[in-house]
Amino acid sequence: MVEKSLNKFFENFLQKEPLFINKKSLQSNYTPNHVPHRKEQIDQVAGILAPALRSEKPSNIFIYGKTGTGKSLTVTHVCKNLNQIAKKNKIPLKIIYLNCKLKRVADTEYRLVAQLVRELGLEVPSTGLPTEEIYKLFVEKVEEVNQLLVIILDEIDQLVRKIGDELLYNLTRLNAELKGSQISLIGISNDLLFTDQLDPRVKSSLSEEEILFPPYNAIQLQSILRQRSKLAFREGTLAEGVIEKCAAYAAREHGDARRALELLRVSGEIAERKNLPKISINHIDEAEEKIEKDRILDITITQPKQFKLALFSMLTVCEGSNHKIFTGEVYESYRDTCARCAVKPLTQRRLSDIIAEFDMLGIIQAKTISKGRYGRTREISLAIPLSLVPKIKNLLKESLNL
DNA sequence: CGAGATTCATGTGAAGTATACCTTTAGGCTTAA
DNA sequence: AAGCCTAAAGGTATACTTCACATGAATCTCGTA
Structure with a gap:
């Protein structure tokens, strides 16, 4: 019985005209062949990196702009092309992209450095090796081939805030040790004031070139959305005004194109699940809620155990009181929680740090x-909607065997 | 009444510890000459 | 004697603890008007 209805469900699913032709083109890691409204920045980046093709070291670049202004996209786009040309002409060039905030x-x-x-x-x-040793391995590996190395460090501001700028100093200094090879750094930051906190030496060598990415305006966002949706959806799936509304929502948040695209994609998924032939404006609101929800759920379930415990305690205390809550209260609750699932509690000192990390998140x-x-x-x-709290708590409960 | 001292709960930095993992080294065993 | 394996020794990064001191405004204290 069950089998049969399930069969039918899948049959139907197959027969249904899908809304999406190519969902990939709306996902955040997608690199389109054409990057609109960023010509100036693309030219700049390309201009700076071009000497790499003549095996000259390109200047280090520091790129800053708010989230979703196309920084990573522009850089990966340029690098993709650069790589192709380099390959075609057998120029030894290696490009590494690293996102620094990945826990x-x-x-x-x-x-x-280990990741590099x-x-x-x-x-x-x-773990286990001295950091020095890792640097040595890195240098050796780079020198194996006489090559140019371009290292892209995304969200570099988060990293420096956490561990200081010594790392950047070391990286820039490596060039002195290298004989055949050279390293160029591209730092990408969401924080516009980030360079102010850097050691002047680091600052001057990292930002030999600086590029600012301004936010997209609503019109630009619309054209981006149109371009991508043409690839992503079957024709006629978008109701009147959907694109405009997505763009407006994103423009409200400092012109965040990533968000706009995500809104569109999730709206599509929602409509599809409801078996509707068209995406309507109402789906966007639903999508916005869902995106926020997914983001938070994703963060919560990927936390280490102690962080989960801490979060659970904070949620519990918050639920039980209407005033703002304090560290002491959280710690008490946290100790209870630990006792309940037989985990040795951390000290208040440590909890204090954990709370600070959740603040950063x-x-x-x-x-x-x-x-x-x-x-x-x-x-x-x-900083999360109250309606989500019970759901998160349940999730945490489950993963902690409470 | 007001200036200055006091106080509390916890922030915060520095140094120490436990753990998990690494390389090196010394000793013991096997093997081949 | 040379080669190989193993286990101990000695080293590191990271997450956490311990210790000690810093913070900063509400409250207290006490001299003065």
Whole structure:
């Protein structure tokens, strides 16, 4: 019985005209052949990197602009082309892209360099070696072939905020040790004021060239959406005004094109699931909710155990009280939670750091305040919709065996 | 009444510890000459 | 004697703990008007 209805469901699914022709073109890692409204920046990046084709070291580049202004896209687009030409003409050129905020991948100096070595095709242990040694391995591996190496460090601001700018200094200094090869760095930052916090030496060598990416305006966003949706959807799937609304939503958030595209894609998925032939304006609101929800759920389930416990405690305390909550309360609740699932609790010192990390992730907002006679603490409030709290708590409960 | 001292709860930095993993080295065993 | 394997020794990065000091405004204290 069940089998039969399931069969039918899949049959129907197959017969249905899909809304999407090519969903990939709306996903955030997609690189279109043509990048609109970024001609100037593309030319700049290309101009700076071009000497690589003559085996001269290109200047380091520092790129900044808000999220979704096409920074990564532009750079990968240029590099893709550069790589093709280099390959065709047998020019030794290697381009490595690294996202620095990935937890447990590139969030410390050791791990970042280790990751670089891995990209060059050499397995290295996750811990145990001196950082010096890792640098040495890296240099050796680079020197194996006389080549130019372009390293793209995305979201570099997050990394430096966490571990300082020494890493960048070391990287820029490596060129002095290299004989046949040379390294160029491309730093990408979402924080416009980031360079101010850098050591002047690092700053001057990292930003030999600087490129600013301004936000897209609503008109530009619309044209981007049109271009991509032509690839992604069957004709006539978009109701009147859908693109305009997506663009408007994204323009409201400092012209974030990534968000606009995501809105469109998720709207499409929602419509498809509902068996509707068209995407309507209402789906966009649903999509916005879903995106936010997915983002938060994704962050929560990928946290390490102690972080989950801490989050669970914060949610519990927040639920139970209507005022802003403080570190002390969270810690008490956290200890209870630990006791319930037989985990040895961390110290308050450590919890304090964990809370600060959640603040960075944007799950909560934490502000240190002084309550005068009653001490000093963090004032914590949730940065997620209240309606989501029970769902997250359940998820956490499950994964913690509570 | 107001200036300055006090106080509280926790932020925060530095140094120390536990753990998991790494390489090196020394000793013991086997093997081949 | 040379080669190979193994286990101990000695090293590192990372997550965490311990210790000690810093913070900063509400509250208290006490001198003065």
